Amino acid sequence: MTKKIVIVGGGTAGWITALYLSRVSGSMLDQPPEITLVESSDIPTVGVGEATTPSLRFTLAAAGVDEYEFMRACDATFKHGIQFCNWTHAPSDDPTESYFHPFQHPFRLGVDHFAKHWQDMPVAERFSFSQMATIQQAMAETGLAPKSNAFPQYEGVVPYAYHLDAGKLATYLKQLAISSGVHHVISNVQEVITAEDGAVQELLLDEDQVLAGDFFFDCSGFRALLIDHDKQNNFNNKNDILFCDRAVVTRVPINSLNDIQPYTKSTAQQNGWVWDINLTDRRGVGHVYASTYQDDDQARVVLADYIGVAVDDLESRKLHMKIGYYDQQWRQNCVAIGLSAGFLEPLESTGIYLTEMAVWMACQLLPRYFSEREAASTFNAKMVHHFENIVDFIKAHYCLSKRTDSTFWTDNCNPETWSEELQELLSSWQLDGPNDYDFDKKIQCFSTENYQFVYYGMQPSAPPGLLSVNTSDPMVANLMKMRTQHLAAAKQNVQANVDFMTRLQVAEAVAIPAAAEGRLLTGGGTSYQLI
Numbered sequence: 186m187t188k189k190i191v192i193v194g195g196g197t198a199g200w201i202t203a204l205y206l207s208r209v210s211g212s213m214l215d216q217p218p219e220i221t222l223v224e225s226s227d228i229p230t231v232g233v234g235e236a237t238t239p240s241l242r243f244t245l246a247a248a249g250v251d252e253y254e255f256m257r258a259c260d261a262t263f264k265h266g267i268q269f270c271n272w273t274h275a276p277s278d279d280p281t282e283s284y285f286h287p288f289q290h291p292f293r294l295g296v297d298h299f300a301k302h303w304q305d306m307p308v309a310e311r312f313s314f315s316q317m318a319t320i321q322q323a324m325a326e327t328g329l330a331p332k333s334n335a336f337p338q339y340e341g342v343v344p345y346a347y348h349l350d351a352g353k354l355a356t357y358l359k360q361l362a363i364s365s366g367v368h369h370v371i372s373n374v375q376e377v378i379t380a381e382d383g384a385v386q387e388l389l390l391d392e393d394q395v396l397a398g399d400f401f402f403d404c405s406g407f408r409a410l411l412i413d414h415d416k417q418n419n420f421n422n423k424n425d426i427l428f429c430d431r432a433v434v435t436r437v438p439i440n441s442l443n444d445i446q447p448y449t450k451s452t453a454q455q456n457g458w459v460w461d462i463n464l465t466d467r468r469g470v471g472h473v474y475a476s477t478y479q480d481d482d483q484a485r486v487v488l489a490d491y492i493g494v495a496v497d498d499l500e501s502r503k504l505h506m507k508i509g510y511y512d513q514q515w516r517q518n519c520v521a522i523g524l525s526a527g528f529l530e531p532l533e534s535t536g537i538y539l540t541e542m543a544v545w546m547a548c549q550l551l552p553r554y555f556s557e558r559e560a561a562s563t564f565n566a567k568m569v570h571h572f573e574n575i576v577d578f579i580k581a582h583y584c585l586s587k588r589t590d591s592t593f594w595t596d597n598c599n600p601e602t603w604s605e606e607l608q609e610l611l612s613s614w615q616l617d618g619p620n621d622y623d624f625d626k627k628i629q630c631f632s633t634e635n636y637q638f639v640y641y642g643m644q645p646s647a648p649p650g651l652l653s654v655n656t657s658d659p660m661v662a663n664l665m666k667m668r669t670q671h672l673a674a675a676k677q678n679v680q681a682n683v684d685f686m687t688r689l690q691v692a693e694a695v696a697i698p699a700a701a702e703g704r705l706l707t708g709g710g711t712s713y714q715l716i
Contacts, residue, residue, distance in 0.1 A: 188218040188555060191388065191396060193374055193411055194404035195224035197351055198523025198540045200358035201244065202402050205544050207365040208248040213552050221368040223388070223396060235462050235469045236264055236449045236534040237346045238630070239288055242339045244541045250361065252338040253689055258357040260464040261349040263447045263682060265325035266315075267533070270452040272582060273643045275590040281649075284313055284642025285448075286533075287321035288344040290634050292664045300618055300637050302660050304644075312652055314641035317665070319343075320672040323652075325448040330685040333678060342675045346534070348449065348462045348469075370396070374405075377414040384517035385411055400551065401519040407507050407528070412514065412521035421527075422509040423576055426602055428593065429457050429530045430508055433484045434471035435501040437492055439463065447682045451532065452491070455479075455591040459491050460531065465686065471504075473530055478593045506530060510572040515561040518554070520547045527572055532579050538630060542571055567628050574629035577607045581636065584611070585643045614640060 190206060192199050203222045211217030245255060255261065266287035274282050291299050291314075299318050303311055315322045321343045324331070332341035363369055376389035387397040403411035412418055424430055439445065442465065450461040457474030472488040479487075481503060489496040510527025514520065521527075523540045546567060550560040583597035584607070600608055610623060619636040654665045 187216060188214065188400065189398045190218045190220045190400050190402070191398035192220065192222040192402040192404055193224075193388070194406060194523075194525070195222065195355060195359065196404065196406065196523070197355045197358070197537060198406075198525075199224060199402075199404035200355050200362055201537075201540055202404055202522050202544050203362040203367045204248050204250075204358050204365065205244065205548065207362055207367050210548050210551065213548060214555065217366075218400075219368070220366070221370060221396065221398070222362070223370040223372055223374065223390065225373045226371045227373075235351050235464070236267075236348050236460070236531075238534055238538045239344045239346045240538050240541050241346060244545075246339045248361075255357060256347070256349075256689060259347075259349040259353045260466055261347045262445050262463055262465060262686065263330055264346040264348050265321050265331060265343070265448045267449045267451055268325075269582070269642070270450065271588075272451075272453045272458075273585075273587055275455075275588050277590070284638070285315040285322040285325070286635065286638040286642065287315055287319050287325070288346065289319040289321040291318035291637060292667055294660065294663065296621075297660060298620070298637075299660070299664050300641060302658055302664075303641060304618060306656065306658070306661065308645045309647055310654070310656070311646050312654075313646045313649070314644075315638055316649075316652060317654070317668070318637075320668060320675055323672055324675060324679070325446075328447065328682050329676070329679050330447065330682040331679065332685070333680045334685060334688050336678075342678055348464055350464060374410055377411055379414070382517065383415070385414075385519050399518065400554070402547075403519055403521045403525045404523050406524040409511070409521065409525040411519045412511060412516060412525055418516065419512045420507075420509055421512060421572075423529065424508050426576055426580055426604060427508050427530055428475035428477065428597065429473045430506050431476050431481070431484065432471045432473045432504040432506065433481070433488050433501050434469070434504065435488060435492065435499060437468040437470055439465070439467050442683045442686045445682060445686060449534065453586075453588070454487050456593040457484075457487075458532065459488065461491075465690075473532070475593060478591070510569070512569070513561070513565055514543065514568045515547075515564040517561075520564070522547075526568065529572065529575050530579060532582060533575070533631070535575050535630060539568075539571060539575075542630075543568060570625075570628055571630060573604070573606075574624075574631055577604055577610075578631040578635060578639075580604070580607055581611075581639055585639065587643075610636075 192203055199222055203220060206220055266285055268283055268285050270283040293299055303314055331343050331345035372390040372394060374388050374390060377385060378387045378389060380386050385401045387395050390396055401411055445463045452459045456479035457472060459472045462469040470492055472484050474484045485499060485501060486496050489499040506528055508529060511521060514526045522543045526543060529535060546564055550564055554560040580603060584603055586594055588594040596602060619633045619640055621633050624632040656662055
């Protein structure tokens with residue numbers, strides 16, 4: 186019998202869910218399900234951040250999406266990683282301080298991590314960890330794309346992600362999903378009708394319409410219409426660890442493709458930080474801040490100062506962020522996806538990532554559910570692990586800082602605001618730093634390599650400059666030789682970012698092999714661990 190799946194809510198979460206289910210779930214169930222998405226016409230989507238992680242390449246490729254069509258439709262550009270400015274010291278102490286978190290893994294020989302050798306080098310002789318341990322920072326800073334137009338779709342010489350317009354992404358995915366057979370209903374959910382055991386039976390919509398289903402996906406955003414319909418689902422508020430709960434955002438025009446930076450920039454402020462993301466036609470800029478330390482008017486002043494305009498001339502909108510997650514993101518016959526499951530501040534671009542992880546796992550567990558086997562407890566345990574892993578990693582950016590220019594920073598550096606797990610990790614790393622056995626890499630976003638970039642990125646190094654290493658350490662010498670060779674080979678196989686983006690704008694000029702549904706992606710490791 187054909188299963189009826191209902192998705193409540195559109196936006197990025199709803200339409201990623203609809204497209205992925207329509208393209209992938211049919212091979213996992215006995216027959217393709219009937220999928221209906223219902224969304225309101227008067228509730229705007231919330232696009233908190235427009236940067237992604239490399240996982241989106243896997244999701245889009247599995248759904249058979251043409252990479253370059255998607256990029257053109259969503260004003261998308263490449264992302265090599267994130268540059269963090271003024272996170273270690275206040276600008277008054279060191280105005281040029283920064284570190285880089287790329288997607289490429291650090292170089293290593295066998296089980297020997299480069300990190301230990303880097304830490305043993307004299308500070309005056311070592312360049313930044315990411316600059317020495319990968320080629321991706323050099324590619325980003327010199328304006329290189331991660332690939333050329335001749336590469337197969339979703340493949341590059343290094344792993345990469347995208348900057349994109351979240352509103353346009355939702356619209357693009359919507360068109361693909363509907364063309365794949367997803368039924369689209371524009372209406373409001375007036376009532377959630379449940380069975381005695383709490384399972385959702387049907388939805389009462391406008392004009393007394395009734396929509397029944399066998400399984401439901403809640404993509405209704407912070408309202409959590411289905412997953413918390415009875416207000417009995419415990420919400421784990423994480424504001425005691427992650428203080429930032431608001432954002433003020435604006436747009437800044439980009440005059441030329443030459444101005445596009447292929448990486449996200451995150452600049453720390455006294456009571457939060459500013460993201461700066463380059464799309465093909467604009468920069469998306471937003472100030473994330475903690476409302477207990479700074480009011481909304483002050484936040485607008487910070488954002489105006491960052492982009493160099495008078496605060497009275499600043500066009501902006503304000504976002505409230507509910508920081509935390511629900512204990513039960515799968516209840517009975519309903520799974521929460523996106524903001525309805527939870528949200529964490531967008532410092533490491535994990536919003537869409539968490540949506541993807543939930544959709545991937547739900548797809549694999551649905552056959553168990555429909556066979557009356559246990560699925561919810563597995564899903565909930567894994568998603569809680571995802572959220573807690575991200576909470577700790579984001580917090581590490583704050584608690585490793587040496588800033589003392591505001592109460593916001595001193596409170597973040599207080600161990601009482603860290604989780605017990607993070608306290609244990611940071612304590613152990615005083616001896617030897619992050620290693621391979623600190624994490625379960627299979628079910629979390631951030632592992633050893635990610636922590637290394639932050640942990641060592643916030644330690645002293647020589648001033649930025651042309652990388653030239655004189656060392657008696659044979660391990661370092663071998664790795665630097667490897668780095669030189671890899672960078673030279675990469676430069677032979679990629680284009681300047683501006684050249685790639687210029688050709689991308691002309692569809693017929695990009696003769697690329699089409700994306701194959703469910704294709705295997707190769708070409709460079711990724712720092713992001715996938716389920």
